[in-house]
Amino acid sequence: MASERRRRFVQALVLTAAGALLALAATRGMYATAVLATMVAIWTGLLGAIDATAPLPAPAAPPRAPSDSDALHRLTAYLDLSPAPLVSLDGDRLKAVNRAARRLLGANDLVPDAPTALIEALSATRPGRTAKIELDDAGAVRSYALTTSDLALADRMLRIGALIDIDTELKAAEAAALRELVQVLSHEIVNALTPIASLAATAVAMLDDPVPELPEVREAIETVARRAASLHRFGESYRALARLPHPDPRRIAVAGFASDLAKLFTSRWPAIDLVVETQEAPASVMIDPDQITAALWAVLQNAVEALRDLPTAQIRLMFTAHVGRTLIAIVDNGPGIAAQDASEIFRPFFTTKAEGSGIGLSLARQILRGHGGDLTLAFSRSGKTAFEATLPA
Template identity: 50%
Template sequence: MDSRRARIPYGRILLVGLLPVMGALAVLGWQRSLYANAMLAALLAFWAICLLAVSVRREVEPLPTDPEPGRRTADAERQQKRLLAYLDLSPAPLMLLEGYRLRAVNRAARRLLATQDVVADPDPALVRAIAGTAPGLSVSLRLDFGAGAEGYALATADIVTAGEVNRIAALVGIEAEMRAAEARALRNLLNILSHEIMNGLTPIASLSQSAAELIENGGEEDRAEAQAAIRTVARRAEGLREFGEAYRRLARLPDPAMRVVDMAALIADLARLFRHRWPDIALTVETGTVPRAVEGDADQLHAALWALLQNAAEACGDQVQPEVMLRAEGAERMMMLTIGDNGAGVAPAMRDSIFQPFFTTKAEGSGVGLALARMIALAHLGDVTLLTDDLPGTRFRFAFAAGD
């Protein structure tokens, strides 16, 4: 098609406009009479006709056109088909969340979700996980698509189409990796349990035997020594009971009861309890971009954050000026809380072990706090991570899905 552009002759318009005006002024200057008025009217009419003719007439010139529009369109279509084929052949199921409607994007998703496009009745846990996982983060969850619950890793990204933000998600099956990790965790747990139980039972058995012999064969002095031995046995038995109680708390952690949580009130309560418990440790609280309300289990979140604060207080307790920091910030449907201290920090050799249940470097520690905090974070579609940077002290980041 020949595309043309109109060009207005402004020079001609100016010339046509000036001629009748000059003529009218000349006539008026000649005399004021009926003939002069008639001549002026005629000139004005002629001027109007000329302007109308100029406005109707257009000079046109061709616009530059694409010499090969068909080839460019065909190349774009081939590129689009190639990208769609790559997506369709991806082994990872890809899904698109539009509001509360879930669509299967590629072949793997259509096969997994048993649909050709829109998922009629999506798993609420899957929809909640997609909506609650911020782009750039990954969470693990168990889903049942009809063949039994299996483990998946979920990653998300946001895309903008027609001014509307939608979320695309990818699922990767990690059932084999999760089973291997569970086997390693069980093996480590059994090693820890056997170590702790044997460490507790060995002196109990020895002291009990000694006390029995002293009571049976000894005199008054031996009786006093036997009583001291029995008191030691009682203390060791109490330590084993506390160890068993800590293990039971981890093993029986219930699923979170999701409700609306006032984060500002929760943080204020934690700060008040911390200052009462450790009045000699300076606590700094930063709550710049904290959402007023999030979704979560208030009791579990309180327990996890308190465990991290207690860990920080104990880590810096021997400093001349001990300091603990709690910073809270919300970002893209995620809540992130950083707890730090100015203690000695975590040795690089121990960084892979600190989240193991019952692992501790403290004489009176139970080794449960960090493991419990991570379990609670994972149940809230988040995680607890150790920030390994060059700053002094130790900082843990507790992140969890904040809901819509």
């Protein structure tokens, strides 16, 4: 009977620790950790089911039963493998169950000076819920996620809890975010530099003419200067904030903004017909022109890549005023997006291209949402695909 209680106690502890890890991993986007926690929980549950249904050994030749001392040593060794501190609360008596808890609380079993905050959190946190608690760890205050479970004993209920070190998980998440940031930054710099280099080369070629068209050369150089300055500001914001900067909106004339974007596009992809429609556009919009240029450029580039093998490729860029919002539609006559990919295209790093990074559309949507708008795939079928960017009026 005593061995059965210990077995149930250990299974509850392991399930609690796995539940805590699963809850934290799911909320932090750490899916590999979530899968591991789920596997631990399933494994423990299966062991319990097997123990409950296994037939009793034949009385004629019973195996030698391990002593209670041997079983306790094995269970203690299993629990000590857990990196998460495991504790139990019996009334107001707090006990450290495994090695991680003993190290954290500085006690071998019963914690004489148990942290009041931990006892209160254990008492208040119902099974299935998660609470955040800060504890002193060797002089440093660390944040933990606490999850609990109840174990029914013969004459009382025992509350057990698992503590997951949030700070360690956050450091891992920060490292992953930094890697993503580097990829986003390099992606945007390369995409912005390509049309700038192309337009600069065009301006140089114009100067080689016997009688250069100076107004056209000036216009090309001014466009290069504006785009280079925009790229510089965009890069500086990334470097300073290590995240997508908050937009710096100002009133921009739609006609001039669309014209600049069309010049950049034509210099980069002269073989593709870009039709810009601003007849029904508002006179101006409140936007961060650098960010919105980057967002629309990402969508245009996505459309261009879908049109590479078409003999007649066309993209329409349409600005339309609506009540309370401005709609920017980008429509191409490409083969369309596969149905199974339509729900994934805005997911960071999702790509169907051999050399694609899967960042452009995700970043474009973040920029539009940062402006209070959005970017969506309106529809896609063979011969016509439409993206719609909305901005508040």
